[in-house]
Amino acid sequence: MSLFELRDVRMAFDGRVVLDLPRLEIGQGLAYSLQGPNGAGKSTLLGILSFLNAPHQGDVFFLGEPVVWKESFLRPLRRQVALVEQHPVMFSRSVRENVGYGLAIRGVPRAERDKKVDEALELVGLAHLAEVYAPRLSGGETQRVAIARALANSPKVLLLDEPTASVDTQNRVVIEQVVAELRDRGETTIVLCTHNRSQAWALCPHVIFLEDGKLVHRSRANSYAGIMSVADGQGVCRIAENFRVPVNGCEPGRVRISIDPEGVRLLRADAPGLNSGPLAKIRLEGDTVALSVNLGRPLDVQMPLADFRATGLAVGDLVRAEIRPEAVDCHPGN
Amino acid sequence: MFFLDSLGAAFQLLLGFDRELLHIVGVSLNVSLWSTLAACVIGVPTGFLIGIASFRGKQAVITFFNTMLALPTVVIGLLVYSLLSRRGVLGHLGWLYSQKAMIVGQIILITPIIVAFTIAAVGRIDDRYRRTALTLGASSWQVALVVLREARFSIMAAIVAAFGRVISEIGISMMLGGNARGFTRTMTTAMALEYDKGEFVLALGLGIVLLAISLVVNVLLGYVQGRTQR
Structure with missing residues (x-):
């Protein structure tokens, strides 16, 4: 009950x-x-x-x-x-x-x-x-x-x-x-x-x-539907044109993945490219900072305030998202 | 020089525990304490209920009590006199020119002060106290007690202000008490009389006592607040 x-x-x-x-x-x-x-x-x-x-x-x-x-x-x-x-x-x-x-x-x-x-x-x-x-x-x-x-x-x-x-x-x-x-x-x-x-x-x-x-109905943020493929021995999930995520242990085909916002690192980018896009939002949440990057689909990122200050990033900056495969969960068949 | 001489003589009166001065102080304290006590019994629950309840016309009631704060003592004196005089509705009580008449008049004077200040004190209490008590399982009565407890120092300050108002008022005491020596002569009416006579010694002595009482009451209030917020 x-x-x-x-x-x-x-x-x-x-x-x-x-x-x-x-x-x-x-x-x-x-x-x-x-x-x-x-x-x-x-x-x-x-x-x-x-x-x-x-x-x-x-x-x-x-x-x-x-x-x-x-x-x-x-x-x-x-x-x-x-x-x-x-x-x-x-x-x-x-x-x-x-x-x-x-x-x-x-x-x-x-x-x-x-x-x-x-x-x-x-x-x-x-x-x-x-x-x-x-x-x-x-x-x-x-x-x-x-x-x-x-x-x-x-x-x-x-x-x-x-x-x-x-x-x-x-x-x-x-x-x-x-x-x-x-x-x-x-x-x-x-x-x-x-x-x-x-x-x-x-x-x-x-x-x-x-x-x-x-x-x-959103089990987790950063939840996306995509298509898995394998290139050079590394599984990659294609979310959007310039948004591709390295994934371990998932069979090729249609999948749903979710990305831990804390498992993403943001680096300043010089030119548009793969997993690059403008920084759209920055919000202070206690002693962490929540950011959102537009990669064709919004990608939410979370980092400690001190780390964010070290990056020197501001809204509108072009950034590249480094996503660790360990930060990605894969659910086949969605 | 004249003032300093009078002040010195006043201190001699005080230190010598002058019988007349002590009696006048006693009458003042007796009348003021009883009127404050009665006004508290009427005013605190009234103000608290108005403050905590929601009802139609609440603002009009608050405005009424706020207006009553400005009620002149002579108007109260006249009103109570008309009730207690021999031809008045309550003339049979025989209270006119007695301490009872003064107490009645002073209750009318300070009850609106206590009501209005209690309403304001309750209104200032953060609504989170009420919500917190409710979520912890309190009944409406227990929630009201929580609010009352949080407002207690402001309510105590209202009572102190009311006491200060009665002990220093003169109009009601003069009109309803009659300033009869040994019976209804208070500190303020005695001071006025001494001033009329051009005698400043007793008036100054009483003035010093009046200030000392006010000081003691406020020190006590501060002490109680300090003890509670240890």
Whole structure:
């Protein structure tokens, strides 16, 4: 049985449709990345999944039961779902009281509450800050405590809205480890909203990709249909006239390939040629930079900020993409 | 020179714990504390409910309380006088020219201050507190408590401001209390009387006490805030 099932869900503001989902299912114990450009409807969807906002149209089912958007009905549902916002707020109390808030309002006895709070703080590596006044924490620590506060209540679903968008590398690594551990345990359904595609792929086997409020079936970015051939012992997939990708271990014929954006190196090119094209987009995503090169088809590339600075590239520059065969997955017969 | 002489004599009065001065301070504190307490009981829940709820005409209600902030003390004095005078609706209570009458007038004066400032305090609380409490499973009542807790220092500041307003007002105390020595003479009415008589010593002494009370209240508020945000 699906954990969530959304049927014909629509949200519109001022006549503009921001979410239009004929059908979306979210399975129990699975990890999903929620991706899409800004304004694609990701936060709106999280609002519905956290039972904070009712859809303007359509039906939502939770564990097979239709959701009735009335306060008395929603509270037991909200207690099974935890939302960690991109910029979470701490109640003006200690970290311990913040993390234990959900347990306290559920009437969990003090001793048991303290034990669960300690476990949750241990998980995010902040047990030593239990007695600190929570609003004094740094941004990264606040994000981690917010995750601990959500997890202390043992939710069935953890909704994370860009948890690493505004934290430093150290905090990002810890948050990613926590998400990976939860995913591996398989007890909590995770919906991770992120712009960082490499993070999404590393942490979540399933993808919900939204574009203009609509679900787009895209298992990975940089997914292309092409034709495999072998030249000089090296398999090559032809995507477009000047876009050819070295591929290992794939039979000649029609294939679908996907390229890891982190497995591509960009070099400045002097003249147009194979796998060369103008740099169309540059976007900062935390401490990484997402770029898009027009090779007849857009190729997304991701690199650390420091590496990007070293390249000295700017939008419009002619670049050549060096694609390692190891960064390419091949799916025959598509 | 004259001022310094008066100031010196005022300090002598204070250090000598002058009975009349202490009595006047006692009346002022008694009236102000009771009126502030009653205004809190009425004003904080009213302001909180208006601030947190969504209803038709909310803006009109807020505008009403903001307008009430400018209500002159003499108007309140006249209104309460007309109610409590022998021919008034509440004349049978016999409260006119008593501390009770002063307290009633001062409640009318400062309740709008507490209501308006509480509405503003609640309105300033980031909506994420409400959403966070909801997603953690809080009921509407528990969400309201979270918002109240986050707004507590602003509400306390509103109460302090209201206390400062009553302890320093003169119109209501004079019109409804009558400045009767030993009964309804407050610091402000005593200062006005002493000024009329050309006697500055007691007036200055009371002025110093008034400022000291204000200082103590604000230091206490700062201390409580500091303790909480340890």
